[in-house]
Amino acid sequence: MGLLREPFSAKSISQRVATEGRGASGQEPSSGIPLRKFGRHEVKVSALGFGGHHLGDAENVQVAMRLVQEAVDNGITFFDNCWEYHVGKSEDWMGRGLKGRRDRVFLMTKVCTHGREAMLGMQMLEQSLRRLQTDHLDLWQIHGVSFENDPDLFIRPNGAAEALRKAKEQGKVRFVGFTGHKDPAIHLKMLETDFPFDAVQMPLNAFDAHFHSFTEQVLSEVNRRGMAALGMKPMSGHGDPIEQGELSAEEALRYAMSLPVTTTITGIDKPEILQQNLKIAQGFTPMTAEEMHGLRERTRQAAGDGRYELYKVSLKFDNPEARIAHNFPLDEQSAEVKEMLKATENTGHPFPDVKPPQP
């Protein structure tokens, strides 16, 4: 299969820029997953992205590594991750799976400052690079911009915006962006800071069209600014509407991929899910406007109260690190929190490898 772009080993930023200029080969890979342009840049990424959170739910490290390897070998180039997913396990397993394949993928991870200082962000970056076994990221994003004051905290002096700038300067990350699942108004506030983001990630699915809609309020603004729009939660996060028979997995994923986005990130934790998603993405044909409209009509009623978008109306999808930073209660029954507590039971500090910034 064709390489997306010339492999580069991150020797210098100038080399990287040169590589970017040449960008993707422009040919469709033999696998048939479409490649799309990454915003204003010439780089291309696969229209289906591999979600990092669910990778940490895989049965074991071997299964996880095989999932990553098969995904790469079948044409997925966009890999999502996050510093806090499963207390580092998601990054660690992805790093192992990508060994020998790093140059064939566009690797993204996220930083979990959640309003805290740039220095903390830089420490997290070093940790992410180590776990992912790489010297650079293709995309580094501010994770979980979920709280109304996050944009102010991001852009303030010594806020996380400075970490994004610095990491880019140091050649440790090629592009920067942010992500969040809570409220279109918060995304718009982030955009209003006029920070030069390369990418913006948001939940996009057939329910979102009717309820606190990112599709309606944010997507076109992101495209207008020449930023790469990254869709997530095509199946509402955990596939609830599919389980309830509101729509099929194929309809859900095809709908999300048919929106004007660079990629649609979806969680993959089992070989059968990988196969299902590959089948949809390989030889992908977008839905027609009529098909999309028809699906939206079907989802309209159930969309009205957010029952299938719990990330907008509850704390369920807000990770422990976000809650700690904002002093929101932890849900001690959640798997995330249990993992966190287990990982830190001997240290007394939630994340032992990162020193909290001194006030």
Next chain:
Amino acid sequence: MENKKGFTRRGFVKASAAVVTASLVARPGLAARGYSQSGAMEGVPHRPLGKTGALVSCLGVGGYHLGSIKEEKESTELVARALDAGINFFDNCWEYHDGVSEERLGAALKGKRDKAFVMTKVCTHGRGKDVAMKQLEESLRRLQTDHVDLWQIHEVVYWNDPEMIFAPNGAAEALLAAKQQGKVRFVGFTGHKNPAIHLKMLAHDFPFDTVQMPLNALDATFRSFQKQVLPEAKKRGVAVLGMKSLGGSGEIAVNGAVTPEEGLRYAMSLPVATTISGMDSLVVLEQNLNVARGFKPFGEQEMAALRERVRPLAADGRYELFKTTTKYDGNVGREQHHYPPKEKLPA
């Protein structure tokens, strides 16, 4: 008959600012309970309930917490002491503790029903008039009364609730029917989630007598009911009932943003008819009464200073979890809206 007092919309504004003090002079039992050592026992002031003509105490007893008290003996005592101190406003709801809260209030008010202004709420959560009327009968039975003074639609917190409430045969029709049948004197609605949902409800131009909402010092800077809904309710002549003066479970005070006294005093200083406060012990009742007896509202400057002080803590909604999480959304409503129950989605 309260209408004879002729409270106009403008009258409400003036009167609520002036605060009407209820006379407690002739009330027996106070001395026996040891409340009049100073000899100048002040009562809890009463205020007009919008343009209804009714007078309600500026502090109301929250019904949920009545059911949280372990021993019924204590909740009965709490209701009695509240009445003696001049509180007449009692809040409740069909779904609180599966009916226990209503039963306890009903038992505690036995023989004293006419001294109290009893409110309860109906929990259709999008279902129709029939469900509402059935719940009303159950509430009346549990409360041991033939009428409630105020009947409100409970927990309007889901974004599509307003359209379901005002759909043909929806809960709004039940409010009118119940009023017509004389089973309820006044009607209203309540919710804790988002000012926009309240405004959607008010935009229907339904003759609500009251609207209940969270009002506290932090609300002023975050998804603010005080800024967005309070003026609209005033404009429409709808009486405002405040709640969650300390965040619902004391979050605002426990975390040190305000003292319990400051928090309650701030809420009660707003142009509201009453501030409903959950009291799960006699100690909390006493603490609240210390603020409410002969209530002295904050001045505008003091209020502004308090808002300013808590602003940084208000900005992300960490202590107003009823707005930002599902923690305060009851299971009956969740079931109707196909949300996971509290056990599975605690927040």
